Amino acid sequence: MYKRIVQPLLFLFDPEKVHYFTFSMIKWLSYLPGIPSLIRALYRQNDPRFEREVFGLKFPNPVGLAAGFDKNAELFKELSNFGFGFIEIGTLTPKAQPGNPKKRLFRLKEDEAIINRMGFNNYGVEDAVKRLKKNTDILIGGNIGKNKVTPNEKAVDDYIYCFHALFDYVDYFVVNVSSPNTPNLRALQDKEPLTKLLSTLNVLNKEKSTPKPILLKIAPDLTNAQLDDIIDIVISTKIDGVIASNTTLSRDGLQSNNKSETGGLSGKPLNHRSTEVIRYLVKMSKNAFPIIGVGGIHSAEDALEKLNAGASLVQLYTGFVYEGPSIVKRILKSL
Numbered sequence: 429m430y431k432r433i434v435q436p437l438l439f440l441f442d443p444e445k446v447h448y449f450t451f452s453m454i455k456w457l458s459y460l461p462g463i464p465s466l467i468r469a470l471y472r473q474n475d476p477r478f479e480r481e482v483f484g485l486k487f488p489n490p491v492g493l494a495a496g497f498d499k500n501a502e503l504f505k506e507l508s509n510f511g512f513g514f515i516e517i518g519t520l521t522p523k524a525q526p527g528n529p530k531k532r533l534f535r536l537k538e539d540e541a542i543i544n545r546m547g548f549n550n551y552g553v554e555d556a557v558k559r560l561k562k563n564t565d566i567l568i569g570g571n572i573g574k575n576k577v578t579p580n581e582k583a584v585d586d587y588i589y590c591f592h593a594l595f596d597y598v599d600y601f602v603v604n605v606s607s608p609n610t611p612n613l614r615a616l617q618d619k620e621p622l623t624k625l626l627s628t629l630n631v632l633n634k635e636k637s638t639p640k641p642i643l644l645k646i647a648p649d650l651t652n653a654q655l656d657d658i659i660d661i662v663i664s665t666k667i668d669g670v671i672a673s674n675t676t677l678s679r680d681g682l683q684s685n686n687k688s689e690t691g692g693l694s695g696k697p698l699n700h701r702s703t704e705v706i707r708y709l710v711k712m713s714k715n716a717f718p719i720i721g722v723g724g725i726h727s728a729e730d731a732l733e734k735l736n737a738g739a740s741l742v743q744l745y746t747g748f749v750y751e752g753p754s755i756v757k758r759i760l761k762s763l
Contacts, residue, residue: 430752483641489513494743495571518571524552536684541695560597570598641668648673699724710738728762
């Protein structure tokens with residue numbers, strides 16, 4: 429029903445407007461008596477066989493919603509009803525910021541992909557905390573970044589601020605230095621600044637009575653030499669794992685008219701490369717740390733491919749947009 433009726437209808441309109449409309453509809457439907465229970469009955473798979481223990485956390489199932497969909501922690505409870513084992517909110521920054529000028533979100537229907545240049549638009553970390561305080565049972569990841577106006581030399585301060593603000597309200601952290609839509613952000617993936625950033629956060633984390641897992645989200649555009657550096661950094665800083673991968677700047681093989689838009693590409697064209705990155709990290713690190721696989725998962729087979737490549741968990745975003753909520757159930761049934 430989703431791909432035959434709902435998706436074609438939604439795709440008639442501007443992608444960003446549809447995103448906010450969908451948010452409003454899900455929120456409104458969740459207020460209607462019996463609807464949340466119906467959605468859970470349709471999509472949620474409560475089966476102990478799907479449980480995974482990773483980073484010391486028990487995940488109800490290995491399929492999560494990637495960061496970027498619920499940036500401001502506005503809909504994590506309602507979205508969990510669709511069967512996700514965990515929800516990653518953000519990317520959040522210390523101060524609210526509008527992001528890049530619109531139009532900044534583009535569908536590539538022929539390629540089953542999306543290009544975005546959103547630019548970390550969010551209401552600020554303190555605003556998200558107001559809603560996260562109400563969470564009681566959903567496993568939440570907090571994806572953190574720096575404000576656009578913050579120079580890279582002071583970027584560590586922004587990550588520290590978000591770390592402290594979110595610490596009591598998320599289950600794990602994701603350090604995002606790989607978005608292509610904040611000027612010079614990817615320079616923080618270089619060995620020296622990244623080691624400094626992750627070491628600083630890990631020291632602060634160890635000072636807590638119950639430290640939280642810290643993960644690094646990386647770009648798929650890194651060379652093997654850069655991936656080798658990532659392995660060294662993750663091991664030397666003793667963080668807990670990697671998310672592979674963020675969006676790509678590559679436009680290889682695209683057919684859609686929007687292929688020349690600037691920004692990060694997500695969806696099917698990213699599938700092969702993100703899996704390659706997972707496989708390389710697992711092989712070269714000798715499986716030294718867990719990986720969350722994300723990028724181009726549009727089917728159960730895509731998810732299984734990443735899990736078989738060595739990912740412990742997977743996340744969806746663009747596949748959720750193109751395939752609809754039933755994709756989570758289909759993946760779980762294939763495990």
